[in-house]
Amino acid sequence: MATIKDVAKLAAVSVATVSRYLNDSGYVSAEAKKAIEQAIAALNYKPNHIARSLSKKQMQTIGLIVPDIMNPFFPEIARAIEDTALKEGYTVILCNSDEQAQKELQYIETLQQNYIAGFIIATNQLPKEHYHQLNLPVVLLDRVIDSSVPSVTSQNEYGAQLATAHLVSKGAKEIAFFSGPRQLEPVQQRLAGFMKETANENMKTHIFESSFDFLEAEKVAYEALQQNPAIDAVFASSDIIAIGVLKAAHKLGKEVPADLQIIGFDGIALGEMITPAITTVAQNIYALGESATKMLIRLIRGESLVQEHVTIAPNLVIRQTTKESTK
């Protein structure tokens, strides 16, 4: 394999000149530049990025940490981040933390020690101090730790209000909110939206907690719907939970939407694949990924952010699990 010395020899310039050319870090004459480029092509020389990153202390790579690669929301957002990053000349390295602080730490340390340019973090297992100590640009996605770290999130409370108001307008009398894990900020915001929208309605409400895992959601929903047969509408904190509720409803012989209306949250592609297709509060997944990536790249380039905390409005997508008109 060709070395920088081979390139210098063939181009008849010094190694230092080739190094300046490669690192774009000083004057190289037009003549030398041309000779170096020809030598690189002739030798099929690949500059050693590690040696270069030792001087530059930065590779053109973004680390993306997601909490659960099996939840379709995260592959979809990873695609958006990757698309945006590639356009800006960055590659994306994806790591799955599995909602475990230990794993998140392990990945961050591995990547940090290899001079990654910055992180997009869609999980929040670690205390905020840890992200400060990184001394690297970080943008939080989907989950916020505190105001000291830039973030991109959906307007979760607003989305929950859209969903709840829609169920009320379609004649719901007893609504259940199936939340995800209560310690997650998006879940708290969605709960707040649900509470706000039902506060002045003279109706019975329920709150059930489930993880974002399909099987657990189905189990929780089966018991909840069995014990509370008057529930006629469900707002679920994710599409996966909504699909679990739908499955439980089928098992209990309930017709959807006639006996039970269901609205999910996220807007993953899967929601449209199934029958009946799920009515949902669709997050603008692409815009979330794109904004986070653009913010991170600004930070990497040492530019200031126009806005430290970006929130993006979701929208209600009406499909087949809610009624077409009020009875």
Add this chain to the structure above:
Amino acid sequence: MATIKDVAKLAAVSVATVSRYLNDSGYVSAEAKKAIEQAIAALNYKPNHIARSLSKKQMQTIGLIVPDIMNPFFPEIARAIEDTALKEGYTVILCNSDEQAQKELQYIETLQQNYIAGFIIATNQLPKEHYHQLNLPVVLLDRVIDSSVPSVTSQNEYGAQLATAHLVSKGAKEIAFFSGPRQLEPVQQRLAGFMKETANENMKTHIFESSFDFLEAEKVAYEALQQNPAIDAVFASSDIIAIGVLKAAHKLGKEVPADLQIIGFDGIALGEMITPAITTVAQNIYALGESATKMLIRLIRGESLVQEHVTIAPNLVIRQTTKESTK
């Protein structure tokens, strides 16, 4: 930030001694070892993996290239690879090639230049020569290029035979095979299994080609089922295609499985989430990922492989889209 010099100073040993300790590359006395460990802890010193990899030419990281992160099969297999790799002390970097040779090349080059230890490649856009030129351990997963590169695959032909034989045994008279892209080897193998199993049956068969994209599969299935109303059974080359066929059948007012039986392929979690749950040829996704990872790590460690090409048998998982008994 503390440097190796700070550690050496505090431990009262030479930099070379600390370096030998860090790289595990020569004698370090028990006394020196203890002093170095105390100094590292006191200074919160993080060894610079890049500088170390320059001498070792290998980081403890595996690159995984998948063709489509949005297809749930790949996140599931990524989880298996990550689990296995972490147990062996490797982290996994995941890149999405989007079935594009250009992107695959870009990721391989980025990772290669950063001294990645090896690759698991689940896509095959590049000519085999390229993988040879890498001079790095490579294991192919799911798709095989030729016998010169180690691989782990499912027994696709056998799986297709299981599915087809099951449909025949459940009374199917006119079976359609919905293949994925014909240039993919797993698709060719599944087609071969379908052909073999229907060859001696006195029945009408159809072959329709669709990508693995849900929306396209639904469209192809809608037209095919509309134009061929006598089709009473479908074997689909992926669960996503099977779900597209199911959706099309619903739109055409066909009852599943009474009017139309459907069997998918892959065994992704999604197949169980929906109603009716999809009967499928389940690949042993976890075993595929685990085997590929263990093989790659053997290669990285310079050990020989017990077997160059591992194939893993899938199994038929009977759910709700096929009949319980023959009419």
